Amino acid sequence: xxxxxxxxxxxxxxxxxxxxxxxxxxxxxxxxxxxxxxxxxxxxxxxxxxxxxxxxxxxxxxxxxxxxxxxxxxxxxxxxxxxxxxxxxxxxxxxxxxxxxxxxxxxxxxxxxxxxxxxxxxxxxxxxxxxxxxxxxxxxxxxxxxxxxxxxxxxxxxxxxxxxxxxxxxxxxxxxxxxxxxxxxxxxxxxxxxxxxxxxxxxxxxxxxxxxxxxxxxxxxxxxxxx
Numbered sequence: 001x002x003x004x005x006x007x008x009x010x011x012x013x014x015x016x017x018x019x020x021x022x023x024x025x026x027x028x029x030x031x032x033x034x035x036x037x038x039x040x041x042x043x044x045x046x047x048x049x050x051x052x053x054x055x056x057x058x059x060x061x062x063x064x065x066x067x068x069x070x071x072x073x074x075x076x077x078x079x080x081x082x083x084x085x086x087x088x089x090x091x092x093x094x095x096x097x098x099x100x101x102x103x104x105x106x107x108x109x110x111x112x113x114x115x116x117x118x119x120x121x122x123x124x125x126x127x128x129x130x131x132x133x134x135x136x137x138x139x140x141x142x143x144x145x146x147x148x149x150x151x152x153x154x155x156x157x158x159x160x161x162x163x164x165x166x167x168x169x170x171x172x173x174x175x176x177x178x179x180x181x182x183x184x185x186x187x188x189x190x191x192x193x194x195x196x197x198x199x200x201x202x203x204x205x206x207x208x209x210x211x212x213x214x215x216x217x218x219x220x221x222x223x224x225x226x227x
Contacts, residue, residue: 032055068143069159073149094223
């Protein structure tokens, strides 16, 4: 029923880069959780859920843009460059292409993160709902932004370069703006997800709204493109 979702989801797991990334995140999560389990004294005076899930949150917040770009920076423009998108538009609408590409990529990351949180939860003997939801919202934002970038830029090579560049610059600006009161950084508090993650609460709706905007622009852009 959703062939593009299935294709994106399965192809992500077949990638050697994805396998290495999953192993890296899993090993890191296991190491962090097992170390804290063996040394409970380290948890004294700190937020225990934050400690157990710290490695997952750290890598998603600091390297999430890089991870997503490395795996699917060309998720849309690859189809355009190879002209396989012409076959897709004869079978389905452009809206469904954007949404299913997004959902396929998002489901891959949801599955990966769920596995890591399950591992951590087995060690901690509790499920970290808030941390889990927060990380998924960040991935939602990054995945939709990746769709937006791949739709707006025609060359896969350029999106790869921008993915690496933004993957380095965005976390720096995002975290700097989250802890700064400088007026010129205030817009980044509401454009990027970092301030929302730190403040939590209803502000977590902002990255979700931005995700919807990214996907809407992506669809309207693809709709106007001459394929």
